[in-house]
Amino acid sequence: MPEPARVIPFARPVIGDAEKNVALEVLNGHVLVHGPRIHDFEHAFADWTNAPGAVALSSCTAGLHLAYFGRGLGAGDEVIVPAMTHVATAHAVELVGATPVFVDAEAATGNIDIDQIEAAITPRTKALSVVHYLGMPVDMDRINAIAQKHGLFVVEDCALAIGSFFKGVHAGLHGDIGLFSFYPVKHMTTLEGGMAISKHADVLTRMTRERAFGVDRTHRERAIAGQYDVTCLGFNYRMNELQAAVGIEQVKRLDSFLTARKANYDTIAAGLRDVPGIALLQSTHGDFVSSYYCQSIVLEGALAAKRFEFVEALNKAGIGTSIYYPRPVPEFGYYRQKYGCSDGRFPGAARIAHQSIALPVGPHLQPGDAEYIAAAVRETASQLTPS
Ligand SMILES: Cc1ncc(COP(=O)(O)O)c(C=O)c1O
Numbered sequence: 001m002p003e004p005a006r007v008i009p010f011a012r013p014v015i016g017d018a019e020k021n022v023a024l025e026v027l028n029g030h031v032l033v034h035g036p037r038i039h040d041f042e043h044a045f046a047d048w049t050n051a052p053g054a055v056a057l058s059s060c061t062a063g064l065h066l067a068y069f070g071r072g073l074g075a076g077d078e079v080i081v082p083a084m085t086h087v088a089t090a091h092a093v094e095l096v097g098a099t100p101v102f103v104d105a106e107a108a109t110g111n112i113d114i115d116q117i118e119a120a121i122t123p124r125t126k127a128l129s130v131v132h133y134l135g136m137p138v139d140m141d142r143i144n145a146i147a148q149k150h151g152l153f154v155v156e157d158c159a160l161a162i163g164s165f166f167k168g169v170h171a172g173l174h175g176d177i178g179l180f181s182f183y184p185v186k187h188m189t190t191l192e193g194g195m196a197i198s199k200h201a202d203v204l205t206r207m208t209r210e211r212a213f214g215v216d217r218t219h220r221e222r223a224i225a226g227q228y229d230v231t232c233l234g235f236n237y238r239m240n241e242l243q244a245a246v247g248i249e250q251v252k253r254l255d256s257f258l259t260a261r262k263a264n265y266d267t268i269a270a271g272l273r274d275v276p277g278i279a280l281l282q283s284t285h286g287d288f289v290s291s292y293y294c295q296s297i298v299l300e301g302a303l304a305a306k307r308f309e310f311v312e313a314l315n316k317a318g319i320g321t322s323i324y325y326p327r328p329v330p331e332f333g334y335y336r337q338k339y340g341c342s343d344g345r346f347p348g349a350a351r352i353a354h355q356s357i358a359l360p361v362g363p364h365l366q367p368g369d370a371e372y373i374a375a376a377v378r379e380t381a382s383q384l385t386p387s
Contacts, residue, residue: 004318006372010294011185011320012364014257015246022245034219037244042195044251045180049162049170051197053204056244057211060159060181060194062237064092067155067177067196068127069233070206073098077126080152082112083328084349085131089157090329093129101125102330102341105348108282109136110296113348117146127153132161132171134324134358135291136283140166140174147175155179162187163258163291171291172197177207182243185322185362187257187291188250190243210234260363261292264370268295268359271374275381277303281352295359296324296352297377304355306384311357313380319373322358 026032038056046054057063073079077098081090084105093100101120106113110133117128128147130138140156147154154175158164161171162180172178177200182193198204209216214234222228239247265283272278272295279298284290299307311321328349330341344350359373 001316004316006366006369007318008360008365008369008373009320010322010358010360011362013184013189014253014363015189016249016253018249018252019246022249023242026242026245031241033238033240035241035244037241037248038239039220041239041244041247041251044248045195046197048251048254049172049197051170051173052199053197053201055196055204055207055211056239056247057179057194057196057207058237058239059183059192060157060179061088061092062211062235063177063179063194063196063207064088064155064157065095066207066210066235066237067179068092068096068098070203070210071127071153073126076124078122078124079127079129079155080112080117080120080125081129081329082131082133082349083330083346084110084112084133084325084352085157085329086159086325087329087332088159089129089131090335098126099124100329100335102328102346104328104346105133105352107348107351109133110281110349110352111136111138114139114142114146117143121146121150121152125150125152127155129155129157130175131157131159132164132291134281134296135160135164135293136281137161137164137166137171137288137290139288144174159183159186160293161291162254163261163289165289167287170197173199176200177203182247182250187261187293188247188254190239190247190250193239193243193247206232211237257363258291260365261361264361264365265292265295267370268361268374268377271371272297272377275378277301277381277385278377292361294322294324295361295373296356297359298352298356300355302386303381303384307355307357309384310380313383314357314359314376317376317380319376320360323353323356324358325353327353
């Protein structure tokens with residue numbers, strides 16, 4: 001088989017000398033956890049997002065879990081969860097013993113269909129979660145209006161939303177808590193890692209306690225080593241110094257990462273305009289600014305049934321792809337078995353799950369890669385479309 005003209009992974013973390021040097025500094029030192037870098041990273045991330053505060057965590061999933069745990073949710077409580085998301089959004093609800101109540105995705109963006117939320121609310125509903133799908137912000141004014149009317153806690157899953165703004169305010173600061181992911185394919189990485197931001201100081205303080213066993217003061221806050229009390233239950237959901245050191249360097253590069261993402265996204269979008277059988281999800285407009293996580297194409301008409309042939313052709317051309325996400329969450333085995341969801345129950349989410357292909361736009365792309373991706377998609381669409 002001939003070598004492809006280019007090799008473009010779907011995602012690749014961009015790690016430079018600065019990240020490597022600080023990682024070595026940490027390893028050469030003696031402070032691997034509970035050090036100053038966590039604090040500095042939290043400040044850097046809070047500054048970048050313009051948040052009043054931030055709490056570093058071991059992952060976004062840990063933060064989602066803590067959001068419900070800290071709120072005291074448990075058996076008998078219900079949480080609204082988008083059907084089109086990563087399982088982590090729903091697992092966090094399950095982990096506290098509460099019940100996720102799924103709501104379908106809207107066609108234009110893949111975000112939760114806000115028109116369908118109120119029908120899913122019952123007297124047991126305690127929280128409402130949203131995911132800014134592929135970085136396209138949800139209309140948080142409408143979400144907050146519903147939450148206020150029904151007294152719900154609003155959790156923003158911002159795993160794909162570093163650089164997403166609604167009405168000029170960063171994602172995560174509209175609801176009661178926002179959780180971010182630094183997993184390697186994300187906008188920036190700390191290897192694994194997560195961050196919480198919130199407009200409520202008390203929510204962040206509680207999270208700081210619960211991420212570390214429920215102890216009532218951090219190492220920084222202790223005048224004498226070993227002097228602390230444990231005032232609530234908690235986990236070990238801490239981030240370590242090495243992760244934080246890398247994160248500090250990555251935050252410095254966020255603006256350039258996001259500029260590259262947008263440029264690549266726009267180039268691919270321009271190259272795919274008016275390709276029969278290919279629809280693009282809605283991106284930045286007006287008050288809604290996307291973080292450009294990836295370029296997701298939705299195959300329609302005769303192409304819809306040929307997704308895997310399409311993926312294979314792109315992979316042969318050296319283009320890495322992904323699928324966000326392969327099933328509506330309630331159709332994954334665990335949820336299907338527990339809640340008995342039938343196929344077709346979430347048509348908006350199913351369309352994206354079964355007909356979309358995620359294309360790379362990250363800062364790892366080289367000059368000409370975005371044009372190459374668009375050309376390969378056009379070519380594949382025309383080859384797979386029956387004449
Ligand atoms: C929407 C969403 N939420 C949560 C997560 C979980 O993030 P983490 O791996 O940092 O726990 C992911 C991971 O990809 C995600 O896409």
